[in-house]
Amino acid sequence: MINHSTLYIDGKWVVPAEPGDITVINPATEQILGHAVSGGVSDVDRAVAAAREAFPGWSQRSAADRREAVLGFAAALERRSGEMAELLTAEVGAPLSLARDRQVPGPIAQLRLAADNAEAVLAAVPVGNSQVFRAAAGVVAAIAPWNFPLLLGMNKIAPALAVGCTVVFKPSEVTPLHAFLLAEIAHDSGLPAGVLNLVTGSGAVVGEALAGHPGVDVVSLTGSTAAGRKVAAAAAGTIKKVHLELGGKSASVVLAGADLRMAVEATVEQCFINSGQTCLAWSRLLVPAGVASEAAQIAATRADRYVLGDPLDPATELGPVVSVTQRARVRAAIDRAIRDGARLVTGGTAAPDGLNTGYYVRPTVFADVDPRSDLGQEEVFGPVLAVIGYNTEADAVAIANGTPYGLHGAVFAANNDQATRVARQLRTGAVDINGGTLNLEAPFGGYKQSGVGRELGRWGLEEYTEITSLQY
Numbered sequence: 262m263i264n265h266s267t268l269y270i271d272g273k274w275v276v277p278a279e280p281g282d283i284t285v286i287n288p289a290t291e292q293i294l295g296h297a298v299s300g301g302v303s304d305v306d307r308a309v310a311a312a313r314e315a316f317p318g319w320s321q322r323s324a325a326d327r328r329e330a331v332l333g334f335a336a337a338l339e340r341r342s343g344e345m346a347e348l349l350t351a352e353v354g355a356p357l358s359l360a361r362d363r364q365v366p367g368p369i370a371q372l373r374l375a376a377d378n379a380e381a382v383l384a385a386v387p388v389g390n391s392q393v394f395r396a397a398a399g400v401v402a403a404i405a406p407w408n409f410p411l412l413l414g415m416n417k418i419a420p421a422l423a424v425g426c427t428v429v430f431k432p433s434e435v436t437p438l439h440a441f442l443l444a445e446i447a448h449d450s451g452l453p454a455g456v457l458n459l460v461t462g463s464g465a466v467v468g469e470a471l472a473g474h475p476g477v478d479v480v481s482l483t484g485s486t487a488a489g490r491k492v493a494a495a496a497a498g499t500i501k502k503v504h505l506e507l508g509g510k511s512a513s514v515v516l517a518g519a520d521l522r523m524a525v526e527a528t529v530e531q532c533f534i535n536s537g538q539t540c541l542a543w544s545r546l547l548v549p550a551g552v553a554s555e556a557a558q559i560a561a562t563r564a565d566r567y568v569l570g571d572p573l574d575p576a577t578e579l580g581p582v583v584s585v586t587q588r589a590r591v592r593a594a595i596d597r598a599i600r601d602g603a604r605l606v607t608g609g610t611a612a613p614d615g616l617n618t619g620y621y622v623r624p625t626v627f628a629d630v631d632p633r634s635d636l637g638q639e640e641v642f643g644p645v646l647a648v649i650g651y652n653t654e655a656d657a658v659a660i661a662n663g664t665p666y667g668l669h670g671a672v673f674a675a676n677n678d679q680a681t682r683v684a685r686q687l688r689t690g691a692v693d694i695n696g697g698t699l700n701l702e703a704p705f706g707g708y709k710q711s712g713v714g715r716e717l718g719r720w721g722l723e724e725y726t727e728i729t730s731l732q733y
């Protein structure tokens with residue numbers, strides 16, 4: 262059994278001043294996977310002080326030196342990627358293939374891209390008689406969720422370190438174990454003391470203490486919109502930079518003339534990645550009303566083909582959801598959708614056949630969903646797709662834009678020009694056109710209550726900088 266009793270602060274493993282216990286359950290077996298210590302407010306103080314102390318040295322290093330250090334961190338993570346993938350699978354319940362192919366290679370690539378691109382972001386730009394340059398913003402509090410914990414933590418850690426910030430990392434209390442391994446890897450790679458610190462604990466205690474801390478210059482949260490509101494409020498007292506990557510209810514819009522089967526199957530496959538626990542899930546499928554029943558049937562047939570089971574089994578395509586709490590939330594959303602009059606085409610709240618242990622949820626498809634209902638408006642964060650029929654293209658755009666969120670989306674059409682014309686009317690941070698693929702160098706983030714700011718690419722690096730203008 263894994264047991265971590267110390268936090269990583271100032272390059273050392275230290276016993277917290279206010280230790281608590283986090284028990285981590287393997288969602289596939291319902292057995293205890295391990296224990297992680299949690300810290301308190303005074304541990305946050307200690308970590309922030311260490312990060313402040315390390316900031317001048319780290320930020321003033323030459324870009325080439327810092328690049329080498331960040332690339333060394335990437336290489337050290339790569340050497341232990343097998344171990345990291347297995348730990349993420351045990352902690353999150355994601356199939357090992359997903360952990361191996363995405364959850365670990367993504368963060369390694371992030372470190373390398375950030376290391377390579379930081380110098381250009383920090384370079385001075387002449388503007389008339391001024392030289393305008395970006396400089397490291399200071400101490401960053403990086404607060405991560407549980408769904409893709411390493412990947413989403415690294416979306417913050419990599420750019421922050423690369424531009425010269427120092428970091429206090431707070432992983433989710435649901436999935437803290439991988440963060441101890443990450444700190445060990447950072448230490449072994451030779452990152453200087455205080456540059457990356459780890460304080461585990463709850464959002465209400467450790468998260469809020471970081472967000473409100475006068476020694477933190479940037480607070481960057483990936484999590485629910487509810488947590489985003491609290492972080493923004495806690496940060497307001499000290500007027501720090503606030504970066505928020507929050508929830509979504511993204512729409513996949515299928516236009517008349519698109520290849521319906523291809524578009525529907527692609528939507529199901531994107532929506533159900535990681536058992537639907539993905540912020541950018543296309544959880545609403547918008548199709549012309551005349552083909553809505555056919556689309557729902559195609560979606561259900563595709564959903565029924567999923568192999569659910571042990572995340573360590575190479576044949577498994579969908580693992581459990583992360584916790585008993587999350588399963589209860591997803592089941593409640595399914596029950597509510599039925600009460601609200603949506604038509605259950607496949608799935609539902611019963612445990613999948615043969616899977617009575619583990620927090621599994623049947624891949625679920627609803628048709629005839631009212632876009633104003635809870636299922637049409639609220640993030641479920643589970644394997645649940647809502648099929649919605651529309652009458653005109655203008656209706657499709659209005660429905661797609663008619664939620665408090667705007668994180669991601671898709672448009673499928675007969676050609677890219679038609680799809681692009683509709684995509685440009687969507688109030689959302691990213692749109693995949695006719696099956697376009699994820700680009701780690703393009704910006705990612707949300708409109709409206711999906712967040713503030715952008716991660717990835719040069720935009721993600723800029724979030725961790727301030728701007729200075731020198732006049733000559």
Ligand code: NAD
Nearest residue numbers: 405406407432433464468469484485488491506507508540
């Ligand atoms: P959550 O909001 O419960 O927790 C996220 C993190 O915020 C955790 O580390 C938690 O401890 C911390 N936190 C909670 N309350 C806090 C507070 N008051 N102050 C400071 N920190 C606090 O979210 P979750 O359940 O871990 O993750 C799922 C949510 O995250 C979903 O809503 C999903 O859409 C969102 N998400 C967004 C993105 C994105 O990039 N936009 C990516 C993944 C997940």
